[in-house]
Amino acid sequence: MSSNVSRRNFLKSSVATGLVLASPLAMPGLSRASSRPQITHGLQSGDVDANSGMIWARSDRPAQMLVEVDTTGTFETPRRLAPINALPDSDFAVKRLLENLPSDQDVFYRVAFADLNDVNAVSEPMTGRFRTAPASRRNIRFAWSGDTAGQGWGIDTDRGGMKTYATMAKHQPDFFIHSGDTIYADGPMKETVDLKDGTVWKNIVTEEKSKVAETLDEYRGQWKYNLMDENLKAFNAEVPTFFQWDDHEVVNNWSSSKDLLSDDRYSEKNIHLLAARAGRAFHELAPIRYTPAEPGRVYRKIAYGPLLDVFFLDLRSYRGPNGASMEDTMTPASRILGAEQLSWLKRELLNSNATWKVIACDMPIGLIVWDNWKDQAGAEAVANGDHGAPKGRELEFADLLRFIKTADINNIVWLTADVHYTAAHYYNPDKAQFQDFKPFWEFVSGPIHAGTFGPNDLDMTFGPELKYIKAPTAEQGANLPPSMGLQFFGLVDIDGQSEQLTVRLMDRDDVELHTVTLDPVRKA
Missing domain, CATH: 3.60.21.10 (Metallo-dependent phosphatases)
Known part of the structure; x- marks a missing residue:
């Protein structure tokens, strides 16, 4: 690694020291922990190339996403980016493209959210990293x-x-x-499943995960369910994911001719509408680039x-x-x-x-x-x-x-x-x-x-x-x-x-x- 801070040590030290992100809008020292926004599902990055990469986070309320970027994990000379808004129409999820990055470089980013209704309330920050693609040959x-x-x-x-x-x-x-x-938007979960070896599989089950997804919020809930897993959140903080999709992001084996009339699980039978809602949730909750x-x-x-x-x-x-x-x-x-x-x-x-x-x-x-x-x-x-x-x-x-x-x-x-x-x-x-x-x-x-x-x-x-x-x-x-x-x-x-x-x-x-x-x- 080109940084003098390893990825795991950096992530551990960032949490331990409680690094505070500077904001032009807020005075973090005056905010109370109980009233601060929360980063709800960790950080994600994706679609990284030689000079840019997409990052993602979600707040629990209307807030501004505050981002610092550096090439070392100590953030001694960070580049502070202009805030962008996390609003209800995107379920408070927000992503931004980090541009003008050096090639073949470990990039560290630190994210916090400032409450739009209380400029003194700033979340605890979270940190993530990725490495940009090389401009020359390397492993x-x-x-x-x-x-x-x-x-x-x-x-x-x-x-x-x-x-x-x-x-x-x-x-x-x-x-x-x-x-x-x-995700498996068409795969409701039960709290327990009896296994052949006599043991019991015990699922965490959310409201959205207890039925097939039909509404936009239910499709969003499928993504947020996966992001409850601690292994996945730790992975996302260190490794960019390049996403594509298939059928279960909408419903099993979907095409434009999918017929749901005989599927009693669905009150919404319009496959085009379901696909539209699923596609919106996919692009809101995954760090994939938009094609204008x-x-x-x-x-x-x-x-x-x-x-x-x-x-x-x-x-x-x-x-x-x-x-x-x-x-x-x-x-x-x-x-x-x-x-x-x-x-x-x-x-x-x-x-x-x-x-x-x-x-x-x-x-x-x-x-x-x-x-x-x-x-x-x-x-x-x-x-x-x-x-x-x-x-x-x-x-x-x-x-x-x-x-x-x-x-x-x-x-x-x-x-x-x-x-x-x-x-x-x-x-x-x-x-x-x-x-x-x-x-x-x-x-x-x-x-x-x-x-x-x-x-x-x-x-x-x-x-x-x-x-x-x-x-x-x-x-x-x-x-x-x-x-x-x-x-x-x-x-x-x-x-x-x-x-x-x-x-x-x-x-x-x-x-x-x-x-x-x-x-x-x-x-x-």
């Missing part, structure tokens, strides 16, 4: 996974809460990719120095209806990326000068995910299960893969989650029905803290070869609790000298399950 490490607080498995403090976050934090990644299903031309946009590129560009896809917002998706030609109904996102991805991949192009995809390419699991029918993801020439949603991916080959774009790695187990897939054109593409790797990891399922069957349209898998056995069954240990994440290391990329599949107990090291292809 890079990041983690990825998906699926938090799903299938009724919430925060059980007697079992250590969401322990996978603590395990990931030990590796001190530069950032974490959350590959979707960041499309404020709700999730797909984006984050440049992380000369060795790495990360491309975040959104397979949810622009898809046609879930179902058979077996058209032979491209139609609006067969889309899953959408024409504009597909054009953007091609353009950005073509223009990328980074050694490695990591595509963070919220759903796997070759794994069969059914819309109707009972009848094994309808495509929910990309693969349609017929093992033949591309049809339906496979057409966009065939088009993309052909483009990558024709443009001679190398060093692309796909990362995903969604299916609640971990696996490594090598897509081999020699084994595929559609063969006009360069071979590539896809790595699957998750859940972080949810029920464990799988394994899923592979569709052979693009020739995936299963190189590794860790999933429940038939004897173990489905929806295994986190206490069973089958919670997974992945680690990616890029060596600054050799430029090799190494992927490690890990479990919650920090056991290394499988490793693949890839050499970069260099153009002549």
Whole structure:
């Protein structure tokens, strides 16, 4: 680290000494602790590049967010930013982009809130940190996974809460990719769940988490529930998270055609309205950057120095209806990326000068995910299960893969989650029905803290070869609790000298399950 204060020692010392943030509006020495605002759910950072990063916090009342930024944890010469307001229309959540930062530098930020109704009332400050992306070659490490607080498995403090976050934090990644299903808005929780071993799982349950989310406040409550976990809050203070979303941020398997008429849990049946409320909560509660031309946009590129560009896809917002998706030609109904996102991805991949192009995809390419699991029918993801020439949603991916080959774009790695187990897939054109593409790797990891399922069957349209898998056995069954240990994440290391990329599949107990090291292809 470039700072003389380690990240953990800094965080501990900041809490212990009770650092006071200066405010042009307030005199903190006169404020009473009982009347001060509170920072309710810790701090978050995200979407960090070489010169900027987004930070986030939430107050318990109308307040001004006061921010200091420094490159050392002692805050001896901080840069004090102009206050910004936390108001009821955003549920008192506020985020701001820290700009004009030095590259490859540990950045420490300190946040407090000043009560808008009492300028003398200032909260206790909180501190966080992140490291900006490098401008030159250096070692890079990041983690990825998906699926938090799903299938009724919430925060059980007697079992250590969401322990996978603590395990990931030990590796001190530069950032974490959350590959979707960041919340389970359609997954109400019970206070207790009886386990097969005779013990009892005990959830913390909030009012919002006791039913499916329908109102904006209920969707917000799903996010705030996760942020009650001490492991996650500690992780967020040290590691930036780059978020994408999938279906459970709204409702299971949602598309524009989702029909809730027969689902008695929902009094609001309009999927468009539910998705709008969920999208607003997502952007309010996650430290994702806004895209001015499309404020709700999730797909984006984050440049992380000369060795790495990360491309975040959104397979949810622009898809046609879930179902058979077996058209032979491209139609609006067969889309899953959408024409504009597909054009953007091609353009950005073509223009990328980074050694490695990591595509963070919220759903796997070759794994069969059914819309109707009972009848094994309808495509929910990309693969349609017929093992033949591309049809339906496979057409966009065939088009993309052909483009990558024709443009001679190398060093692309796909990362995903969604299916609640971990696996490594090598897509081999020699084994595929559609063969006009360069071979590539896809790595699957998750859940972080949810029920464990799988394994899923592979569709052979693009020739995936299963190189590794860790999933429940038939004897173990489905929806295994986190206490069973089958919670997974992945680690990616890029060596600054050799430029090799190494992927490690890990479990919650920090056991290394499988490793693949890839050499970069260099153009002549």
